[in-house]
Amino acid sequence: MEISTAHGPLRAPCYIPDATRGFVRSVDASDLEAVGIPALMINAYHLMTRPGIRVVQRLGGLHAFAGWRGPIVTDSGGFQVFSLIRQNPKHGQIRDHEIVFRPPDGKDKLILTPEKVVQTQFRLGADVMVALDDCTGPEAPAPEQRRAVDRTVAWARRAREEFERQLAQRRSEGPPPLLVAPIQGGNDAALRRHCAQALIDAGLHAFGFGGWPLDEEGALQLEMFAVLHEVLPPEAPLFALGVGKPDHLAAITALGRPAVFDCSLPTRDARHHRLYCFRDAPDPEGAPVVAGSNFYERLYILDKKHATDPEPISPYCDALCCRRYSRGYLHHLFKCEDPLALRLATLHNLRFYTQLSDQLQRHGATTG
Ligand SMILES: [Zn+2]
Structure with missing residues (x-):
């Protein structure tokens, strides 16, 4: 599947890194290009708090600001805001028409509405934007899940109207941006199905897996992805927000729908000395990736043996x-806490993910 953007095509399935604040820690845009990263996921909310959307605009928009030539996906920040408010109600209130948010660092309060979130992502110049949604945790009780779905659908409708207004006001070259509506419903297949159908009926064309992709035991909610596969039109782009482990990419791809995956796992793991390796040469005979087959391992570079x-x-x-x-040299760099260790390890893990994406694109995945 290919998603056209003003900054080139984005081919799915693929992995894109979380450049939350406009950068991937310890590596630069040319490093990312060198390991084949196709696009970045940047968080609009984090840029709102620092350096501020106006500053990014004055620096030429998000692509110029980050020095990134390829597509940029911006997340609404709903997920972060909801997590903080649910952890501590002092951080704000979630209402049906808006979210009032007081950031933990004590700055001015922020009011998020579906319209404002879309406007912000247009001002940033995002290629793919995500509508504000009501995120629940997997443990949330059924009434809360239902309310989250109702709000998510109502907000997606408002986001789409604002999106159309913005598109009509702005004449730009190339393909227009894409608006992604996250699908909520927690662990309830009927509710997920209902939410997906309601969003399709509301005129949305691209979708995201909303909420938490893992259940309370940390297992991938694969059944919920299977539900989306049944309901969504075959050509509708799907963003598997916050997914995931290499095996999760394979398992979801094996369901038959290519998705765009974003996750901070490989970059965070690199900083914590955990490095991903294929057990065998990837793709020697053009075979699909077999989900659940232990096709990779993680080595801990600080182990003495390295x-x-x-x-x-x-x-x-x-x-x-x-x-x-060598492993010995990287071990030494980490022991000396030199920033070069972070750069090399991050590039290594990202290259593992782009190699995996290539293989998934070319040969797909199976469950064995
Ligand atoms: Zn490497």
């Missing part, structure tokens, strides 16, 4: 880390 290891992290990685340096 201190004297002259081999690269992975023989299948062609990124800077493995072209030029």
